[in-house]
Amino acid sequence: MFDDGAPIYRQIADQIKAEIMNGSLEPGGKVMSTNQYAAFYKINPATAQKAFRDLVEEGVLYKQRGVGMFVAEDAREKLAGDFRARFFDDVLQPLIREARQAGISLTDIIDYLKTQEGVLK
CATH class of the missing domain: 1.10.10.10 (Winged helix-like DNA-binding domain superfamily/Winged helix DNA-binding domain)
Structure with a gap:
């Protein structure tokens, strides 16, 4: 374990x-x-x-x-909120920085996500 x-x-x-x-x-x-x-x-x-x-x-x-x-x-809600905050800080913020450096627009990112089967469902 x-x-x-x-x-x-x-x-x-x-x-x-x-x-x-x-x-x-x-x-x-x-x-x-x-x-x-x-x-x-x-x-x-x-x-x-x-x-x-x-x-x-x-x-x-x-x-x-x-x-x-x-x-x-309220443990589950608290943990979900903590996960959400960490996700934005640890995953999305670095992604946004890298996208800016690569010249990738927010529209490009959103369009890409929309093409991914069930990614936001």
């Missing part, structure tokens, strides 16, 4: 976010405890705890003392 590309805690957080986005974890749904997570994936509990702490700080999960961790009601 884990690769060497990113810290394990970040990979755990990303996996939980992906499960929220694909509907495997639903709003209000209970998430495995950090100890269960650590035992299941055979990792240090502190590593799992850091991932969960980050997700709580981001507002994706919330903790009910003595009960467990749960998916925030």
Whole structure:
């Protein structure tokens, strides 16, 4: 499950976010405890705890003392908004800069996108 590309805690957080986005974890749904997570994936509990702490700080999960961790009601919307912002900043802004340098107009880009089967559906 884990690769060497990113810290394990970040990979755990990303996996939980992906499960929220694909509907495997639903709003209000209970998430495995950090100890269960650590035992299941055979990792240090502190590593799992850091991932969960980050997700709580981001507002994706919330903790009910003595009960467990749960998916925030607006987690999916929040994650979608975060993805959208990163997409514009990390993908479209560099694309626009490169298009300008290459002399490609906005109209050319839009026309191209329209020719791609189902690209914006």
